[in-house]
Amino acid sequence: MNANWTFGRKIAASFVISSVLLIAIGVIAFQSIDQLIDASYRVTHTHQVLEKAASLLGAMKDAETGQRGYIITGNESYLEPYQGALLEAPRLLKDLRNLTSDNDQEQKRIDLAEPLVTAKLAELKHTIDLRRAGRGDEALALIGAGTGKKYMDDLRVIVHDMDDTERGLLKQRAVESEMTSIRAKNVILYGTLVSLAFVIAVGVLLTRALNQQVGTAVGHVQSSSAELQAAANQQASGAKEQVNAMTEITTTISELVATSRQIAESAQRVAHIAEQTALAAQNGDGTVEKGQDAIAAIRRQVDLVVNHMLDLGRKSQEIGAVLDIVAELAEQTNILAINATIEASGAGEAGRRFAVVADEIRKLADRVAVSTKSIRSQIDEVRGAVNTTVMATESGAKAVEAGARQFNEVAASFRQITHLVATTTDAAREIELSTKQQASAAEQVRIAVTDVAQATRETEASTSQTLQTASQLAGLSQDLRRLIQPLSA
């Protein structure tokens, strides 16, 4: 039996197989009993044929006995058997023909017996007629001729053959009936035993399967019941926490409603202040335009200063070029003076005075060189200062330019501020409207949350009911386990 079948399917299969076995046993028993009945019918039929054949021979004997009594006595009362045979013999022949209609051999014998019966009855009638006509002697002579006796002898042989045949059939059918009876008894006995063994085996298997499957299922039900209890406990705990959370949410939403109303009032104030800011921004825009004009004038003055300083720088550069020439001359003079001193020293005493003059020239050249260096240093400082001033002025010009740009940006910012303030005013009004709607929505949410809190409390109650049901389910599963397993198991 397939292990994957359901329990109901297994039971149904067992019933189907048991029913098939019972039907098979019933069909075989029915056939055996039918064959037994048929055999009994055939035996009875054979007995009827034997009885009819014996009756035919007896009727013919009675007719002959009545004929002989009448011929001897002339008394009509002796003809009663004969009269009875006249009526009985054709009927018996007809019955025999009907009873042996399935037996060709017997039909042929009846075909032989029927003219013999007719001829015997005609011979009897002729002799009786002769005796009634007073011709008793002729009747006796006819009897003495032995014709009638031959008819009876032939008829006896035929009836005897029929009797032998029917008794053989009777013996054969008795054997068949016995065999059929034994087979029927065997079929009923062994079929019943096989069916009983099958039912017992199926019962044992089903009981084991029931214990195993239902036991496993009960175990699962117990485990699930325990989990359901734990889940119900958790759900109950969660529902309590949810109730507390819902209460907190309700409080928070109430605060949110109050806050939204405050925001709406603040947004109203913001819109009012934004309008004032827009007015101030327009005034600032005018002030910035005046500042832009002043900065443009400063910028022109700065450009003039830069040009003058650049001229000063160029003049200083020209002075530096002149100083280079002076320094070059001083250096060359120094070299020449030293060389003159050397030459004068080589001239002996005559060159001494010239050497003094040359040395003085060298000293003068040195002083010129020093002064030139000093002037160059001062000129360099002047040029540095000019450069610094130019750079500072250019930085100032750039700063003025940047200031002008910043003023432009400030003006643009003021215009943008005006635009933004207008936008802010609109936004503040929208915020005021939205906040009022938000307050209304929050109020609706608070009501909804209150409903949810109520639903949560109901859920908590349902969870308690679930917990109770889970406990009952666990008890029921234990009862079911006790039903399929003994307590000792």
Next chain:
Amino acid sequence: MINPPSTPWLICQNNHNEYAFALCDVIETMRPLAPHPFAGMPGFVLGVATLRGQAVPVVDMTALMGASRTAPPGRYVTLRIGARVVAVAVDSVIGLRRLDPAAQTDLPPLLSEAAAHTVSAIAALDSGLLLVLQSAHLIPQAVWQALETQELAQ
């Protein structure tokens, strides 16, 4: 050549040191001209410069003293070596100074701080140049300050 006691000396400055050349050996001072290096020249020679139409070897005073030059020379001092001329590259030429003849013997010779192999190389190349350089002096800082004070007093 022995410097006469009353002869002034040419004072040059190089690498923060002052040197005194005997004026009888000095031809002239001039701005430096570009020297042309030649193969196989010693380390203290900068090359050959054309001075007054004559090819003159240029000796670097800084290299002669065993140091490395960090700035180009400011002056050439041409020295008379017999019939030949040699230029010495220095930072600057200060001028003429008269030295006390008694103190001249205390002044260290110019090559006193030069390396021995440098002196050997100069001797191998030009013994006349060696004599001229040996007659020059290295002026210590104390002597130089005394000379400057005397110069300012005059």
